[in-house]
Structure formats: structure tokens, C-alpha cells
Amino acid sequence: xxxxxxxxxxxxxxxxxxxxxxxxxxxxxxxxxxxxxxxxxxxxxxxxxxxxxxxxxxxxxxxxxxxxxxxxxxxxxxxxxxxx
Amino acid sequence: xxxxxxxxxxxxxxxxxxxxxxxxxxxxxxxxxxxxxxxxxxxxxxxxxxxxxxxxxxxxxxxxxxxxxxxxxxxxxxxxxxxxxxxxxxxxxxxxxxxxxxxxxxxxxxxxxxxxxxxxxxxxxxxxxxxxxxxxxxxxxxxxxxxxxxxxxxxxxxxxxxxxxxxxxxxxxxxxxxxxxxxxxxxxxxxxxxxxxxxxxxxxxxxxxxxxxxxxxxxxxxxxxxxxxxxxxxxxxxxxxxxxxxxxxxxxxxxxxxxxxxxxxxxxxxxxxxxxxxxxxxxxxxxxxxxxxxxxxxxxxxxxxxxxxxxxxxxxxxxxxxxxxxxxxxxxxxxxxxxxxxxxxxxxxxxxxxxxxxxxxxxxxxxxxxxxxxxxxxxxxxxxxxxxxxxxxxxxxxxxxxxxxxxxxxxxxxxxxxxxxxxxxxxxxxxxxxxxxxxxxxxxxxxxxxxxxxxxxxxxxxxxxxxxxxxxxxxxxxxxxxxxxxxxxxxxxxxxxxxxxxxxxxxxxxxxxxxxxxxxxxxxxxxxxxxxxxxxxxxxxxxxxxxxxxxxxxxxxxxxxxxxxxxxxxxxxxxxxxxxxxxxxxxxxxxxxxxxxxxxxxxxxxxxxxxxxxxxxxxxxxxxxxxxxxxxxxxxxxxxxxxxxxxxxxxxxxxxxxxxxxxxxxxxxxxxxxxxxxxxxxx
Numbered sequence: 001x002x003x004x005x006x007x008x009x010x011x012x013x014x015x016x017x018x019x020x021x022x023x024x025x026x027x028x029x030x031x032x033x034x035x036x037x038x039x040x041x042x043x044x045x046x047x048x049x050x051x052x053x054x055x056x057x058x059x060x061x062x063x064x065x066x067x068x069x070x071x072x073x074x075x076x077x078x079x080x081x082x083x084x
Numbered sequence: 085x086x087x088x089x090x091x092x093x094x095x096x097x098x099x100x101x102x103x104x105x106x107x108x109x110x111x112x113x114x115x116x117x118x119x120x121x122x123x124x125x126x127x128x129x130x131x132x133x134x135x136x137x138x139x140x141x142x143x144x145x146x147x148x149x150x151x152x153x154x155x156x157x158x159x160x161x162x163x164x165x166x167x168x169x170x171x172x173x174x175x176x177x178x179x180x181x182x183x184x185x186x187x188x189x190x191x192x193x194x195x196x197x198x199x200x201x202x203x204x205x206x207x208x209x210x211x212x213x214x215x216x217x218x219x220x221x222x223x224x225x226x227x228x229x230x231x232x233x234x235x236x237x238x239x240x241x242x243x244x245x246x247x248x249x250x251x252x253x254x255x256x257x258x259x260x261x262x263x264x265x266x267x268x269x270x271x272x273x274x275x276x277x278x279x280x281x282x283x284x285x286x287x288x289x290x291x292x293x294x295x296x297x298x299x300x301x302x303x304x305x306x307x308x309x310x311x312x313x314x315x316x317x318x319x320x321x322x323x324x325x326x327x328x329x330x331x332x333x334x335x336x337x338x339x340x341x342x343x344x345x346x347x348x349x350x351x352x353x354x355x356x357x358x359x360x361x362x363x364x365x366x367x368x369x370x371x372x373x374x375x376x377x378x379x380x381x382x383x384x385x386x387x388x389x390x391x392x393x394x395x396x397x398x399x400x401x402x403x404x405x406x407x408x409x410x411x412x413x414x415x416x417x418x419x420x421x422x423x424x425x426x427x428x429x430x431x432x433x434x435x436x437x438x439x440x441x442x443x444x445x446x447x448x449x450x451x452x453x454x455x456x457x458x459x460x461x462x463x464x465x466x467x468x469x470x471x472x473x474x475x476x477x478x479x480x481x482x483x484x485x486x487x488x489x490x491x492x493x494x495x496x497x498x499x500x501x502x503x504x505x506x507x508x509x510x511x512x513x514x515x516x517x518x519x520x521x522x523x524x525x526x527x528x529x530x531x532x533x534x535x536x537x538x539x540x541x542x543x544x545x546x547x548x549x550x551x552x553x554x555x556x557x558x559x560x561x562x563x564x565x566x567x568x569x570x571x572x573x574x575x576x577x578x579x580x581x582x583x584x585x586x587x588x589x590x591x592x593x594x595x596x597x598x599x600x601x602x603x604x605x606x607x608x609x610x611x612x613x614x615x616x617x618x619x620x621x622x623x624x625x626x627x628x629x630x631x632x633x634x635x636x637x638x639x640x641x642x643x644x645x646x647x648x649x650x651x652x653x654x655x656x657x658x659x660x661x662x663x664x665x666x667x668x669x670x671x672x673x674x675x676x677x678x679x680x681x682x683x684x685x686x687x688x689x690x691x692x693x694x695x696x697x698x699x700x701x702x703x704x705x706x707x708x709x710x711x712x713x714x715x716x717x718x719x720x721x722x723x724x725x726x727x728x729x730x731x732x733x734x735x736x737x738x739x740x741x742x743x744x745x746x747x748x749x750x751x752x753x754x755x756x757x758x759x760x761x762x763x764x765x766x767x
Binding site for chain 1: 117157158159160161163164165168169170173174176177297300301354355359362363365366369370382431435566569
């Protein structure tokens, strides 16, 4: 289907899917890099809070970031975060 | 149906052909790409067939069963995560200094024995362990290894396993710190760049705490630029007659500094030093590993190390002991690493979106780690064997000058001239490369050769050498910080049972006391290693290897028990096979380290050697006084005791494991303690 589009005038080529893909890839890249240093997706946290705990206060990004930083190196169960 | 397998048959043929080329080529050097092709073919086939077999038959993964990440999703600890993202996270957590250093040390026997164990070990043992532990922890809400041993096998083995973990951390930190000391001793350039990471990290910490909170990418980029500048400026420091002496230290001075640093770093707030350096070390680690892979493919270097050297008989200068069991102890992390069991039962199971992702994360992640180890083996094997042995042999064997070293090594059959040694040292910007043991400098020379061939030419060797040293020192120091902290919390928990006020991490005296105790524990072994005439690595690395393989055997014993309790004992060979092999290796190596008649291998015979000399009123190097002689005797007894302790820990856990398996066999129904079991449709 995409191939049929390519045969037409270049101006007709719809670049949106490619940009969308690139954007998604970049999103995963950033998410991976953050998770490597112990910061999970903030958007996921927001989504989760909105869905299940809409009555509870939500941490802003800074507070969320600090909470995760403390958890990675603090006393929590996740303190063993790396290998030899 | 058949066409589906055509590609796998092709990969199998390619792999077999590459392995054949690697194994059977004699007398002429082979290209590193053969090794890379052989390794990747083996990984692909193992992943496609063995991991799938384990997933479908042994574990019987259930795509409809909700994982703890989904059931307990809190947006913080439990987060359903895209499997590619989680793969990156898991790999970054398990990759460390172990898989880089082990293969470099193992290269003294030639590249072939090490390569074969890296491939066989990862497929049948290492990846199976990581994958199985990830699976059983996921089925138990992401509980830790110690908790699972307690729950499935009993309180006593659980406590033994936890105690074993603390001992491993101690010996691990000592050996990691030793690698850094060996790499930085008498190297003003290296010392300057590594020291510069402290102010850089503190700046980053302040920046991301007060100025631009939470901007990880931005602050990491700034830090990275500063790091590169510090490497460039380090070259000028080393060349400056005034500045160079200020950054030139011997091993003992560096040891003292590391100890002070360890105490201070472990009580500072994490955001100030530890976290920002964690960013730098993590991103630099992943970036360099990817760069090294591209570099090897692009440069396609020839291996200069023979496939097998005469040192398989156990007379090698880098470490003593014969191929069996010591090769398997030395390679450690790249083939099977008990430490991974702590990661696979740590953060990763709490992030797993679906059970069907476990093979890629657990088994695939470990295959990737093995590939890192293969690259390290390649990097160590492309440098001239004469240079390799000059860098890795202790001064007691080759002397301290290029002339004595070249003469000794040429006599072993690896022809090298004093000029070649001096030229190599000069090209990497160091005054000497002789007896730079510990693996890191050797790896740095190999990496510098690859990177300089790809980017910048020979003129960039010195930059890339110090880049590689920084890369290793950075994540080793991060591990030392974080490890000391983990040890400190463990100790504070322990002390808290006797003096409750020490348990609180708000208590400054409690923090300080636990930190000093923890640093003293690893510091003692570090100092002992630094002052050892045989280089320290000869003593500490086997102890680390034994403890690491011991932890792997404990983890695999737990997996076996769980399979029996699930009433799937007919598949238990999958874990019993590696458990048995690790048990044989660890116990044999432990016994030899204690009782071997050669003083270079056996701790007791080394103690006796010094005792006999004392009795006759002689002093043996490196001791310069009677007190030092007594100290060496004591250290050898201590090391023998430690090796015995590791064996005892392992044997008792295996004993409890067998007991549990027999109990489970007698039971008519599954007795395992799984949590959840909620299906997707019903949720």
C-alpha cells in the first residue's frame, strides 16, 4: 500500500508515519536511558495515579525524581541495583 | 514448515565453520571476526532453541498470567515496561567490571579455552540461571534471592545465603578497588582524570539538585564534556614536571585514599556524588561497549595471542593453577555470575510486563553480557603476547625494568624486546607498562588499539588508553560506593538487633560506625592485595571467582528446589547440570586454594613457607621485618579460612536443597509458594 504512494508525486508522500516512528523510537531511547539510572517513566506514574488513585496527591516531576533517586541508592528493597 | 528451519540450519553451519576455524587454525593468526561470528551464531541458536525449550516446557510461561508489574503497578517500583526498554535496563545493571577483567586474565592460557567456556558456560549455566531466577522471582512478586531461599528452603539456609552475600560483597569490593589501584599506581594521567570525576560529579549533583532538577540527559552531557576535557588536560598534567608528582602515587598511598574516600562517599547524600557519577558511569559504560563492538567489526583485527599457550598446565605468571578448575573460576561473570541472581530478583522482575518477555530479558540479557566478555577476550588477544605478559606478570617474576621483563618473557617463548615495551608505554602516555596487573590496563591497551585504528590513528593511542582506564575506573568506583552503602545497611541491620539505636540510618554515629567497619573489611583485603609480591590478583581474584560461582550455585540450587516443588522434576536437569558443574569447580578450586602443595596456589603451604623461614630466622620478600612475616602468615590463614567458609556456605545450602527436593518428591501435590496466579481475562 505504501509502495503505491511512493510511485506518485513526492509531495504526496505522507511523512507522518515515519516521523511518528522516529518519535516513538526516541521516546523509547530516552525511557531506556532514564530507567538505566533508576528513573522509570513519569508519564506512566501520572497515568497510574490518574487511573487508580485520582483522590491522592500526585508528586511533581522533581519530587518523583528525588523519590526514585533515594530509592535506588537508599535502604529500600531495590538498593542492589548493579553488578560487579 | 521446513523453510522455517532453513535459516537456522544456515546459522548452525556458519557457527560450526567459524568455531572450527577458531579452534583448528594453528600457527597462523586468525581474524577476530571469526570469533565474533562463532559467538553470535551460538547465541542465536541457543536463544532460539534452548531458551524456548526452557520457556515452554520447563517454566511453562503463561502469557495470560498477570505479572507483579501489572498487578501491583504503583508507577514507582512496579511498572509494566516495554521489553526493549527493560532489556536495556537489565543489561546496564548486570554489565560491570567482572566480564571485562575475567577474560583478560584468562587469556594467559590462550584465547581458545576462555572462548569455549564463555560460550558453553553462558548457554548452559549463566543464561539459564539469570532466566530461571527472573522467572521464579516474577512468580513471587519480585522477591529477593535471600527471601526466596528462606521461603522455599527454610530460615537457616536463607540466613546462610544472606551471610554469604555479605562476604561476597566484601571480597568483590576489595578486588574491584585493587583493579583501580593497580591501574592508577604511578600513573599521574590516570590518577588526575579519575580524581577529576569527583568534582565533576559534585558539580553535576549540585546542578541537578538546585539548578535544573531531574534533567538527567542535560547534566550527563555536561558531565561527559567535562570528563573528556579532563582526559585531554590529564595528558598535560602528566607532562608537567611540577604537576605530575602531585598526582603520582604508589599502590599503598592510593589504597589509603580509596579507604578514606569509601567512608566519606558512603555517608554523603546520594544526590551529591553517587547518583551523578552513576549517570556518567552507566552511559559511558553502555556507549563504550557499543563503540567497542562497532570498532571490532570495523577494524577486524588479527589475534596475536596463540589459541592455547603452555600455561594451561598451571604455571602461568598472571594467576597460578591449572585449567581445571581455575579457568572456570577466573572467567566468572562472562559465563555465569551469581551476582546476576541478585539483579534478576531485584528491580527487573518488578518491571516485567508479560511473562513471555522473560526469555529475552533473562536469557538474552546474559547472552549479551557474554558477548561483552568475548570482546574483552578479543581486546586482550590482539595485543602482542609479549606486551600482555609484561603487563600482567608480577615484578617477582619479571623484575621491574624493561630489560629484565623482556628477557624473562622472551624465555617463555613470547619474543619481545625492551624497546618494544618502552615504545608501548610511550604510545599510551605512561612511564612504564610493566606489571600493570589487574586486567584493566591490558584491556585499555587493547581497546586503545582498536579505537585508535578506527578513529585518530596512533597519535590518539594515549587518549584512548586513558579513556578506557577512566571508563573502567568510573564504574568500578560507582560500584565501590554503592557496594559500601549496601554493606553498610546490611551491617546496620545486623548491629541493630543488638543495639537498636544503631539501626536508624538517621543516626550519624551508626552510619559512621557501619561505614568504617564495612570499608575496613574490604580495605583489609585490598591492602593485603596491594602489598602482595605476586600482585594481589593472584590471591583475590580466585577468592572472588569462588565466591561468585558459589552464589550462582546457590541460586541454581534454589531453582532446582522450585522445579521439584512445582512437580516438574523431570526437567530439573536443566538446572542440575550447571549446579553440579559449579559445585565441582568451586569445591575443587576451594580445596586447591587451601591445600595445594604449591605455595603460589595453596594458602596453607604459603603460610608454612613463611613460618619455616621464620623458624630459621630468615626474611622472605616482600616482608622486611619479622612482624611483616607474621602478618603474611596470618593473611594466608585468613584467606584459607575464607575459602573454607565459602565452601561451607555452598555445601550447607546444597544439603538443604537436597532435603527440600526429597520432601517435594514425597508430596503428592505442588508445594511451591507462588504469588498471584491471576489470569488476564478474570482481572
